[in-house]
Amino acid sequence: MTRSVWKGPFVDGYLLNKAEAGRASGRNEIIKIWSRRSTILPQFVGLTFGVYNGHKFLPVQVNENMVGHKFGEFSPTRTFTGHSGDKKAKRG
């Protein structure tokens, strides 16, 4: 069952403060968070978070497509790293 719309998305309070401070600084910063359960909000787009996976803070660059998902979805807790194959990276 999905979450009721009237409740709004869940976000831990401390995370909002950190995101605001990160955006205000305008510098090259990583916002370390433990809250994997928090929903990604539109105001987080463009920020880089370090999402804790129980071991490390994995960098997550938030873009528009991630809005509505939870932070934990982008920070796997198991060690499988995948295969590079012919995959390419573009600097964000």
Add this chain to the structure above:
Amino acid sequence: MGVVGRPHGVRGLVHLHSYAADPAALPSYGPLVDERGRQFRMRWHSEGVAELFEMADGKRLRVPDRTAAEKLVNTRLYIERASLPPPDADEFYLSDLQGLQVMTVDGRDLGPVTGVHDHGGGVYLEIGTLLLPFTKACVPGVDVAGGRITVALPAEVVVAEDRAEASRDTAA
């Protein structure tokens, strides 16, 4: 670039797990080579199912039946790096970034890149225990030919109530 999975049917077809960004492009990369040096060509038969041809003495020998296909299960297939098309400007193959020497903007040597990962939240580099997002701000210089990249270590956002509040929220 891929690994041979279980046989499909009795005519020598196999399930092929492709690690290519676009599996349809896999046959265009030229011969696939396994760990024993055998060369294969492949053709997609249907989604995830391929027809394999072993190249021997200049001949193209189709994998004839299920028994032959069973012998190929778990065979890892590779390609020559040179057969990949050159990447676009400001685009890099993940495999090229691996092993590059990392220097900070102030000239400190951090060692080689030990891993390049992407879990859906953007590519990031693993440099020993350090994890760095692959952004222009954090990685201002990439010189694949020269075998080195330049990084600007990011600061961490710290707010006064920080961790204490985080644990209080979690407990609530």
